[in-house]
Amino acid sequence: MPKVTFIHRDKSIQTVEFEQGKLEYLGHGLPESFLDVAMNLGIHLEHACGGSCACTTCHLIIRSGMEKLSDMEDNEADRLDTAWELTTSSRLGCQAVIKGDVVAEFPMYTRNYVQEGGEIQLGAPKVKAKASEEEEVRS
């Protein structure tokens, strides 16, 4: 039964265990990936693209157990190249499938260009733009 330890940004530690082949697949990331385990066991792991290897919000730094993870595919390596705070121990939580005990740390920052509701934000949020327009009208 793999033991998965998450080291959060505030340095708090959460350890969970799961029985291989027994997790309910919730459709996010690869089955038994960090994301799948996190979603099943109530741990918040950002996943702006839904676990389809199209962002880097699920970036994790593996502190031990790298050999207990699935091999990295080219699409994961290509996507990871764009991650903030990339290290030689980095993996995408939605792509790295867990096969044994591992310890993973959340990086301090992630790049998330997706806002709630699926809208891509490239500049100031629309709400703020509207607010400043209203302010201009009032003054």
Ligand code: FES
């Ligand atoms: S959730 Fe987007 S790449 Fe993993």
